[in-house]
Amino acid sequence: MRAISHFIDGSSVSAGPQARRGDVYDPNIGRQQAWVExxxxxxxxxxxxxxxxxxxxxxAMNPQRRARVMFEFKxxxxxxxxxxxxxxxxxxxxxxxxxKGDIQRGLDxxxxxxxxxxxxxxxxxxxxxxxxxxxxxxxxxxxxxxITPFNFPAMIPLWMLAPAIACGNAFILKPSERDPSTGVRxxxxxxxxxxxxxxLNVVHGDKVVVDAILDHPDIKAVSFVGSSDIAQQVYxxxxxxxxxxxxxxxxKNHGIVLPDADLxxxxxxxxxxxxxxxxxxxxxxxxxxxxxxxxxxxxxxxxIPAIEALRVGVSTDAEAHYGPVVSAAHKAKIxxxxxxxxxxxxxxxxxxxxxxxxxxxxxxxxxPTLFDRVTPDMQTYQDEIFGPVLxxxxxxxxxxxxxxxxxxxxxxxxxxxxxxGDAAREFVSQVEVGMxxxxxxxxxxxxxxxxxxxxxxxxxxxxxxxxxxxRFFTRTKTxxxxxxxxxPVTDQSFVIPTLR
Numbered sequence: 253m254r255a256i257s258h259f260i261d262g263s264s265v266s267a268g269p270q271a272r273r274g275d276v277y278d279p280n281i282g283r284q285q286a287w288v289e290x291x292x293x294x295x296x297x298x299x300x301x302x303x304x305x306x307x308x309x310x311x312a313m314n315p316q317r318r319a320r321v322m323f324e325f326k327x328x329x330x331x332x333x334x335x336x337x338x339x340x341x342x343x344x345x346x347x348x349x350x351x352k353g354d355i356q357r358g359l360d361x362x363x364x365x366x367x368x369x370x371x372x373x374x375x376x377x378x379x380x381x382x383x384x385x386x387x388x389x390x391x392x393x394x395x396x397x398x399i400t401p402f403n404f405p406a407m408i409p410l411w412m413l414a415p416a417i418a419c420g421n422a423f424i425l426k427p428s429e430r431d432p433s434t435g436v437r438x439x440x441x442x443x444x445x446x447x448x449x450x451x452l453n454v455v456h457g458d459k460v461v462v463d464a465i466l467d468h469p470d471i472k473a474v475s476f477v478g479s480s481d482i483a484q485q486v487y488x489x490x491x492x493x494x495x496x497x498x499x500x501x502x503x504k505n506h507g508i509v510l511p512d513a514d515l516x517x518x519x520x521x522x523x524x525x526x527x528x529x530x531x532x533x534x535x536x537x538x539x540x541x542x543x544x545x546x547x548x549x550x551x552x553x554x555x556i557p558a559i560e561a562l563r564v565g566v567s568t569d570a571e572a573h574y575g576p577v578v579s580a581a582h583k584a585k586i587x588x589x590x591x592x593x594x595x596x597x598x599x600x601x602x603x604x605x606x607x608x609x610x611x612x613x614x615x616x617x618x619x620p621t622l623f624d625r626v627t628p629d630m631q632t633y634q635d636e637i638f639g640p641v642l643x644x645x646x647x648x649x650x651x652x653x654x655x656x657x658x659x660x661x662x663x664x665x666x667x668x669x670x671x672x673g674d675a676a677r678e679f680v681s682q683v684e685v686g687m688x689x690x691x692x693x694x695x696x697x698x699x700x701x702x703x704x705x706x707x708x709x710x711x712x713x714x715x716x717x718x719x720x721x722x723r724f725f726t727r728t729k730t731x732x733x734x735x736x737x738x739x740p741v742t743d744q745s746f747v748i749p750t751l752r
Contacts, residue, residue, distance in 0.1 A: 253284070253285075253286060253287060254285065254286035254287075255286065255287060255288075255289070256276065256286055256287070256288040256289065256432050256433055256436065256456065257289050257436075257456075258289060258291060258295060258299070258453075258454060258455050258456060259436050259439045259440070259452075259453060259454040260295075260298055260299045260302050260450075260453045260454075260455070261302040261306075261449045261450050261453070262443050262448075262449025262450065263449070264436075265295075265298070266289055267289060267291075267292070267294075267295055271289045271290065271292075272289070272290040272292070272460075273287045273288065273289060273290060274287065274288045274290050274429045274456070274458070275287055275288075276288050276343060276429075276430070276431070276432065276433075277343075277430075277579060277580075278342055278343070279343075279344070279345030279567075279575070279576040279577065279578055279579065279615060279616045280342075280345060280566045280567055280575065280576055280612055280615045281612055281614055281615055282580065282612075282614030282615050282616060283614065285342070285343075286433070288429055288432045288456045289456055290429065290456060290457045290458055290460070290461070291455040291456055291457040291460070291461040291464075292457075292460055292461070292464070293460070293461075293464040295455055295457075295461070296424075296455055296461055296464045296465060296468065297468075299424050299453040299455050300395060300424065300468055300470050300471065302449070302450040302453055303395045303422035303423070303424060303450055303451070303453055304394070304395055304422070304470055305450060306422055306448050306449065306450030306451050307392070307394055307395060307420075307421065307422035307450075307451065309448065310417075310420060310422065310448055310451050311391075311392045311420035311421070313420075315368050315369040315372055315418075315420075316369050318368060318417075318418055318420065319365075319366050319367070319368050319369055319418065320446070321442075321445050321446045321447050322362060322365050322366045322368070322414065322417075322418050322445075323366050324445035324446055325362060325441060325442050325445035325447070326359060326362045326363055326366065327445075328441045328444055328445050329355065329359055329362070329438070329441060330359065332437075332441065333352060333355060336351075336355055336406065336434065336437060336438075337351035337352045337354075337355060338351070338567075338568070339433055339434055339437060340354060340355070340405050340406055340431065340433075340434045341567035341568070341575070342567065343405070343430070343431035343432075343433055343434070344402065344403070344405055344430075344431045344578055345530070345567060345575045345576040345577060345578055345616065346529045346530070346532075346567065346574070346575055347565070347567050347568075347569065347570075347572050347573075347574060347575045348567055348568060348570070349570070350528060350529050350574070350575075351406075351567070354404050354405070354406050354407045355406040355407065355410075357404075357407045357696070358404075358406045358407040358408070358409070358410025358411060358414075359410065360698065360699035361410055361411050361414045361415065361699045361717045361721075362410055362414045363699065364414070364415075364699040364700055364717065364718070365414040365415050365417075365418035366418070368415075368418040368419060368722075371418075371419075371719070371722045372390045372419060372722065372726065373390070374387055374388040374389045374390055374728070375387065375388045376388075380732070381734075383734050383735060383736065383737065384732060384733065384734045385732075385733050385734075386730065386731065386732050386733075387730070387731050387733075388728050388729065388730045388731070389728070389729045389730075389731070390419070390722070390726040390727075390728060390729075391420075391726060391727055391728075391729055392419050392420035392421040392725065392726055393421055393472040393473050393496065393725060393726065393727060394421060394422070394470070394472045395421065395422045395423075395424065395470055395471050395472060396416045396421045396422070396423050396424070396471065396472060396473040396474070396475070396725055397423065397424040397425070397426065397465045397471050397473070397474045397475070398412035398413060398416070398423065398424070398425050398426065398474070398475045398476075399426045399462055399465065399474065399475070399476045399477070399478070399486070400412070400425065400426070400427050400428060400435070400477055401428055401477050401478050402428035402430040402431050402532075402578050403529070403532045403533060403534070403578070403638075404477075404533075405427060405428065405431045405432075405433075405434040405435065406434050406438065408477050409425055409427060409434075409435050409438060410438070411703070411716050411717045411721070412425075412475045412716070412721075413425060413438075413452060414717075415717060415721035415722055415724075415725050416473075416475075416721075416725040417442075417447070417451060417452060419722060419725045419726050421473075421725055422450060422451045422452070422453075423451065423452050423453070424453045424454075424455060424465070424471070425439070425452065425453070425454045425455075426454075426455055426456070426457060426461060426462065426465060427454065427456065429456055429457065429458060430578055430579060431578070432454075432456050435454050436454050439452050439453070439454045462486070463489070466486065466489045466490045466493060466495070467489075467493055469493075471495065472495060472496060473495055473496035473497070473498070473724065473725060474486070474490045474495055474496075474497055474498070474499075475498045475499075475716065475724070476497075476498065476499040476500065477499075477500045477534070478499075478500075478501070479501060479502050479636075480501030480502040480636075480661075480662070480708040480709065481501075482501075483499040483500060483501035483502075483710075483711055484499070484501070484708070484711055486499050487499040487711035487712060496724065497711070497712050498712040498714055498715075498716065498724050499710070499711040499712055500534070500703075500704065500705065500709065500710050500711075500716065501662070501705075501708055501709050501710065501711065502534060502636040502638075502662055502664075502708070502709065503534045503535065503536075503636060503662045503664030503665060503705060503709050504538065504539060504633075504634075504635075504636055504660055504661075504662045504664075505535060505536065505537050505538065505539065505662075505664055505665040505666055505667070506537075506539045506540075506541050506645075506653075506656060506657040506660070506666050506667070507521075507522060507525070507537045507539065507540045507541065507666075507667045507668075507669065507693060508541045508543065508647075508650070508653045508654070508657070508666070508667065508668045508669065508679070509540060509541065509542045509543065509547055509551055509669045510543050510547070510650060510668065510669065510670040510672065510675060511543060511544055511546065511547045512670055512671045512672055513547075513669040513670050513671065514669075514671065515550055515551060515554055516554065517669075517691075518551070518669040519551070519554045519555055519558050520558070521669070521691075521692075521693040522537060522540055522555070522642070522693060523558055523559070523562065523573070524573075524693070524694075525537035525667075525693035525694050526538060526540075526620075526640070526642040527559075527562060527573060527574055527620050527640045527642070528573070528574055529574060530574045530575065530576065530577045530618065530639060530640050531637070531638060531639045531640040531641060532577060532578065532582075532638055532639065533694075534664055534709075535664065535665050535687075535694045535695070535696050536638075536694070537642075537665075537667065537693050537694065538636075538637060538641060538642060538643060539626075539633070539642075539643050539644075539645055540555075540642060540643070540644055540645075541644075541645050541646070541647050541653045541656055541657075542644065542646060542647070543647050543648075543649065543650050543652075543653050544647075544648065544649075545646065548624075548644065548646045551644070552601070552624060552644065555622060555642075555644075556601065556602065556622070559602055559620045559622055559642075560602070562574075562619075562620050564607065564609065564617055564618075564619055564620075565609065566609070566612055566615070574640065575617075576615045576616040576617045576618075577616045577617075577618060577639060577640075578616070579616060580616055582616070582638070582639070583616045583617075583618060583639075585639075586618060586637060586638070586639035586640075586641065587605050587618070589632055589635070589637045589639070589641065590603065590604070590605055590621055590641060592631060592632050593623050593626070593630070593632040593641075593643075596630040596631065596632060597625075597627075597630075598623045598624070598625055598626045598627075598630060598632065598643070599623060599624040599625045600621070600622075600623055601622040601623065601624050602619075602620060602621055602622040603619075603621060604618045604619035604620050604621035604640060604641070605618065605619075605621070607619035618639060618640050619640070620640045620641075620642070621639075621640060621641040621642070622641075622642050622644070623641070623642070623643045623644065624644040624646075625644070625646065626643040626644060626645045627645070628645065628656060628659075633645065634660075634661065636662065650675065650679070654679060654682050654683050657683055657684070657685055658682070658683055658684035658685070659684075660707075661707060661708045662705065662707060662708055662709045663684060663685045663686055663705050663706030663707035663708070663709050663710075664685070664686060664687065664705030664706075664709035664710075665685065665686070665687040665688070665689065665694070665695050665696075665705065666683055666685040666687070666688055666689070666695075667688070667689035667690070667691075667692060667693050667694075667695060668688075668689070668690055668691075669691055670690075670691070676690045684706060684707075685705070685706060686704055686705040686706040686709065686710065687703070687704075687705065697718070699717055699718065700718055700719075701718045702714075702715035702716060702717060702718035702719065702720040702721065703715055703716045703717060703718070704716060704720070
């Protein structure tokens with residue numbers, strides 16, 4: 253059986269037969285395909301030592317040369333796109349076309365990071381005082397780490413490691429132990445691109461290594477993506493250890509449908525946003541909020557045939573809209589939420605449970621599910637289900653719809669579907685959510701902006717990628733310089749200096 257080891261100092265590293273192991277499954281067939289070694293604190297120490305030794309020389313390299321490595325890294329990922337997508341899909345379960353989208357959205361941030369010579373420029377003020385100039389520098393932190401979730405095995409690691417490395421840091425990636433191979437392959441390609449050994453290390457593991465990362469004094473910053481409860485715990489522990497922390501949590505994104513919306517286009521958008529990647533996205537759209545009963549009835553009438561036409565298939569099925577969920581345990585959890593919705597009194601319009609794919613009966617497949625007449629007091633509305641389940645929550649007015657999204661515990665993304673520019677503008681101004689789409693169902697910002705939610709969707713002051721990513725992985729040093737021209741010594745002063 254295939255063994256997945258750590259990647260440290262430019263090569264595969266194993267602790268040997270005594271190491272703890274985790275099972276890696278193929279969700280399409282429901283069987284183990286590999287095992288992954290789980291790191292302990294000693295293995296993390298080895299990765300940190302490698303990173304710490306390599307980082308000063310990498311930081312001292314001029315930014316143009318670091319950018320050239322990033323350009324070559326981007327080229328190699330593109331050249332290996334098909335193989336990477338199939339590897340990713342085989343462990344995660346998403347269809348290959350979606351896996352390529354996963355990689356491409358990460359590549360966009362690698363491309364952004366290629367501009368690091370410009371991005372790291374500081375500021376300069378000449379003549380801030382008599383003979384005094386003031387300027388600022390952006391400098392890397394040293395060693396940083398990223399803890400990433402199972403649902404985007406390429407995109408989220410690239411969101412973190414690309415800006416961190418381009419800015420001159422060394423980086424330790426802890427990918428999800430459910431689909432760990434993509435992270436290792438990306439590290440191998442980075443070495444092939446010219447990245448010095450030790451600058452990008454990969455350690456696999458569970459809570460043991462996560463806690464070791466959060467406690468290690470030589471790791472100066474940690475970026476995390478996962479559930480909100482864990483994100484909050486990780487943020488608190490890392491911050492208490494004096495680290496810079498950036499922790500992204502869960503979501504329950506709403507799609508507000510106004511009476512004037514183009515319903516055919518809206519339904520087409522909702523299909524991909526709600527059911528793409530089997531709903532295993534923090535920016536999925538699992539709640540649709542039609543405004544007014546007439547809108548709700550018309551939307552429901554169009555949703556049902558569109559959902560019934562969706563094709564569930566294996567990852568390699570080019571005609572499939574989505575594949576299996578990641579694990580048997582996650583499938584069972586989603587099915588429990590569906591039953592909970594029934595028990596709470598929501599109307600189960602389409603039940604996705606019990607679906608079996610011919611020839612892949614042991615795979616972790618769920619057909620799409622649709623609930624109507626869901627109310628805000630229901631647990632299934634309050635929680636992030638993270639599966640192919642869409643809920644209709646009817647709102648009498650647009651104000652009530654905005655209130656739903658604004659008062660929810662999560663504040664990651666929201667979308668409004670309308671032809672009314674004034675209504676959309678007012679919506680953007682009022683809604684208490686971090687990322688907003690106007691007729692865009694999944695409003696993930698482009699790479700030169702930043703990604704981040706509000707409330708329990710994000711812990712920390714800086715968002716991911718874009719300029720916030722550069723700020724997170726650097727620290728500012730401000731210099732006030734005076735070059736005396738000679739002459740008599742000025743009197744001593746015991747008050748705070750000013751530049752007047």
